[in-house]
Structure formats: structure tokens, C-alpha cells
Amino acid sequence: MSDNDTNDDVRTDGSGTGIVAPDDETPDWSERKERTQGLSRLTYEYFERSRREDQDLRQQSDYVERDVLAFPAWPHEMMRNLALTSFFVGMILFLSAALPPEMPAPANANQTPAIILPDWYLYWSFGLLKLQNLNPSLSLLGGQKLMADRTYGVLANVVVVGFVAIVPFLNKGSARRPVEQPFWAAVGMAGVVFSLTIAALSVQNLIPMDSNLLLDLTFLFPIVTGAITYAALRTMREGYMFNLNRRYYRLRPPK
């Protein structure tokens, strides 16, 4: 036997690889993708487009080529993160050593405590449950209320959370800073103050104040804060934004 034996015929003894070398007729991957139909064709076209878009973006003036990482992750970034994290964890440990929690009496259904309260972060939600005075009664139904007071309270929670959730779909555009959008900054400040006043309403039996007055103030304070914020930001806006945004808006015009 020698290597001069012709091996053109297909070997069937299992010793070959069975892999056929690609000839000119064999499509490569990009050709295969181009030949696809229907949804996969659409996908291919879209990806090509977005790749081109990426390429264009990269060639814009505000992109810089960086073939080396900018700020070294190790050790610089890691050391900084480690320091911040240890400091923060240390703060938690310090707090827990200094102010350990109390343990109240065991559960007793026969003895209602003077004050029933959840943890502080649920006061706002608890306060929204106490808005029965605002539950409208219909004269058509003979002064009856449309829904039970407690249903109204749960619904108030849903409304508040739902409003926060749709904020990005209500407030559009490229404005970011509070001075650029005084209205939404005012809404935010009113919301912050409302979350505090509604928390105060939830502990109304601890606050030495007429409960009707407290209810009025709960809604009045946020509105006043919002109005003040709006006025202040509108006043600041002109001078502040002129200096700051000349270059910014030249490159990125507002929608």
C-alpha cells in the first residue's frame, strides 16, 4: 500500500470524516440569511439596519474610539467599590448595635392596642385607607355611597401606584433637569410632601389636631409646595439654562 492510491471513491469503512469541503455552490451564512423568507427574512433585514445604525452612531463626532478600557476595573474601581461597600455595611452594623429592636407582647386578639400601625414605610398606604371622608355619596342613591369605605381606600392605593407607573408615558421629551421642566418637578415635590402628610394622617390619633383640619392640610400642603416649586423654578429658569444649555441644545435639540 502506498499513498499513491487514488482515494476519489467514497470510503465506506468509517475511517473518513464524511465532511464535504464547500465548493462555490455552497452558500455561506450571510447568503443563507439573505435567502430566508417571511419573518426570519424580516429579522435579518432589521438586524442589518440596526447594525448600520450602530455603525453610523459610532462615526458621529461625540463617539470616541477606545481600544483600551477607560478606567481600570482592577484595582482602582474595585478598591473604590470595596471601600464604599464596607463603609455602608459598617453603617448598618453600627446602627443595629446602637439601636436594637424591641419585642412587643405576644399576639392577643382580645386586647386591641391603643395604636395599630404597620412599619413606617407603609404609613402612606395606611393613610390612604383612611380617606373615607372623601368617598363620594350619591344623592341619586339616597345618600348611599357607591362603594364601601375600605374598598375606596384600597382603590386609592391602586390609583397612586398606577399614576407613578405611567409617569414615563405622560412626561416625554428630552428635558431632564427640574429647571427644564418646572411642572413635573412641582408634581414630584407635591408627591413627596403628600407622602409625608398622608403618613401624618395615618397616625392622626397621635397628632394633637382636629382631624378635619388635618385632612384639609393633608391636601393643602402638597398643593402649596407644588405651587412654590413651580414658581421658584420658573424664576430660575431663564438665566440658569442660558449659560448651561447653549452647547447642549445645539447638539441635541429638544423635541
Next chain:
Amino acid sequence: MSLERKDDHDHNGWMESRELTLLETIYLTTLMWLDKRLRVVDYLELLEDLYYKVNMQMPKSHTEQYNLDNKFWYWYPLYALGSFSTISYIVAAISGALLGFYYAPAAAASDGTMTVAYESVMIIMGQLNLGYFLRSVHRWSAQVMVAAVFLHMLRVYFTGAYKEPREINWIIGIILISLTLVFGYTGYLLPWSQLSFWAGQIGVEMSLSIPLIGEWVAQLMFGGFTLSQSTLQRMYILHVFFLPFITTAIIAVHIGIVWMQGIAEPH
């Protein structure tokens, strides 16, 4: 001519032809052994590709582009609030896992006697070495996490970071805040003290007052219309099983999206 077929990829021969140190030999042998079985090289290539995709080109940061460093440095500390909530979540997870060795969610009664759950918390606080501190750490890290999460939301709102490409992450953030609150609430109920009991009472009444599905929700979450052993058990399983898995997964998605979209820098 040898009887053995010539190997084009004679890695061992190649290795012997080179002068390698012992360390290099061991490394290469291990790598080749693994690669023969798992074809590691393909995956390394994938990783390398990913690495260059991520790192080759980065846009100028906003502050770089507009020379804003001197104007907006005061926003930057507030950009740490997201990390702070994650860190305190990790601290709470570790201390909570340790507390779980000693706590038993058993025999909830509501007649003012000490239940097994209450007793086990008392044992943790009174007799276990560093137990009181452990419970304190768990409670405080939870409080700090809630506070950090709320402040994080305010920062995102007031710097407009929820805008156009980031709406999904804003909504995921709202889901995460709600999960954090539910985490806190279920944990609040576990010692089965007076506060826990009456907070649970409010919870049952809240779920009962949901229109149409109220009774079903009360059954599902509280195991009945009055507080009982099944309430405590459900709160426990929610707190140590369902919520950790769900919350950790959603936090991973949340941070992953931030990584993909980049941090919305202060303007």
C-alpha cells in the same frame, strides 16, 4: 511510514517541541483535556467577542461631552442609592439566612400566650450568642433597604432618568418597590407579637375589601379570613422562599437593563 495516521493537530507533539515550565505544562494539559471534551475554545471565543463588543467603543459620557463636571458634582452621591439598596439586600439575605437556623413559624395562637414563633425569637434575642445583634442587623438592613429604595426612586424622578429608553426599568422599579414592601410586611408578621397580629388584621381586611377577588386573595395570602397558624406559615414561606427568588431575579433584570442601557447621567 508509520502505521499510525499522522495527526494534523498533534497537540502533545507541539507541547513537547516547546520548552515550557511546569506550570505552563500543567495549564496546557488541563486546558487540552477540557477542550477535547467540552470544546471550551468556542465559548472562549464567544466571551472574547462579547468583551470586545462591550469595551471597544464607548460614547463620551455626558459630563465629558459638555464639560459639566464642575456643575453637577452634587448629583453624584445620589447615584449610589441603587447600589446601597442592593448591598443592604445582600446584608439582609445573609443575616436572614442565619436567623432562619433558629426561627420556627409554629403554633400561632392569639390569646396572649407565648407561641413557638414568639418563643424562638425570644431565644434568638436572649440566649443565642450574638443573636440579638443578628436580629438587629436583619431589621436595620431591611429598614435601610426600604429607605434607600424610596430615595433611589426620588433621584430617578428628579433627574428625569425614567425617560425614553428607560420606561421599562421604571416600571420594573415600581414592581421592585412593591416587592420590598411586601418583604417588609411579611417579615413584620413573623415574630407574631401584638404589632404583627394587628398589622396582619389590617392586611386581611385590606384584601377582603378588594372588589370581586377579595375573598380569594385573603385565602391565598393569609390562609383564611381570620389570623391563624396557616397565616403565619404562609407569611413565612412567602418571606423565605417566594419573595427571595422573585426579588433576586427581578433585581438581576433591573441591574442588567441598567448595564445594557448605561447610566442616565445628570444633566
